[in-house]
Amino acid sequence: MENLTKVLVIDNNKNVLTKIEDQFSSHAVIKVVKTIENGIEALDYILNNKNEFDIIIMDLILPEIDGLTILEKMKANNIKKKVIILTSYKKEYTINMTNTYGVSYYMLKPFSMLALETRILELSNNIFTKAKELNEQEREVHIAISKLLHQLGIPSHIKGYSYIRECVFLFYKNSDAYSGITKEIYPEVATRFSTTASRVERAIRHAIEVSWTRGDYDLMEEIFGNSVAFDRAKPTNSEFIATIADRLRYDKKLIKI
Secondary structure, rough: OOOOOEEEOOOOHHHHHHHHHOOOOOOOOOEEEEOOHHHHHHHHHHHOOOOOOOOOEEEEOOOOHHHHHHHHHHHOOOOOOOOEEEOOOOOOOOOOOHHHHOOOOEEEOOOHHHHHHHHHHHOOOHHHHHHHHHHHHHHHHHHHHHHHHOOOOOOOOHHHHHHHHHHHHHHOHHHHHHHHHHHHHHHHHHHHHHOHHHHHHHHHHHHHHHHHOOHHHHHHHHOOOOOOOOOOOOOOHHHHHHHHHHHHHHHOOOOOH
């Protein structure tokens, strides 16, 4: 199949291998071509079968040789493949080392299968053309979100600002995701920022509290007055994200993406 994205998965945890293999067993454009548990075997396969796969999903902690060694050997042999690191190892030095080898994404375990699928598709040639067409529209939406968050008094230097911006953008693209904000959107944002969903939730709550003390009162009442008891309580995280997204969605200057 010409447009199939072929994936090699390297992990010493059989449960992870099975989970990923089962997830994509009937996928329209993603195919797991091989799963390997051992670092030496993985390196041998990569060196001798470089045309059999497009993307590598790999843990750093492997028997025999580790993931960093595999990345080093790939670079030495001029094997240029898109790589997603999927690991529980989160030392800053190690993350920086993977960047020197051109790793595309660094994802922490436990991971969201939806987030992994999104990362694979982003790296796949199957969506590059569409992504280019959407870039300008997405940029316009991001600018609008940033402007509104500043007006609401959320400073850009706090973590919650970036998390809210990503959550609003994801909800803007999928208005049916309200019930999945905590189960799907938080894990997705956490993956993008190499953190946890619970930390995302706490940082967003803090950002909303900051907003409630320093934001434009008239604007806040205009936006949130109909969705929450503005004079009595702050909105929940989900209410805040959904209301901001709805505000943007009804702005006719923005194109729905």
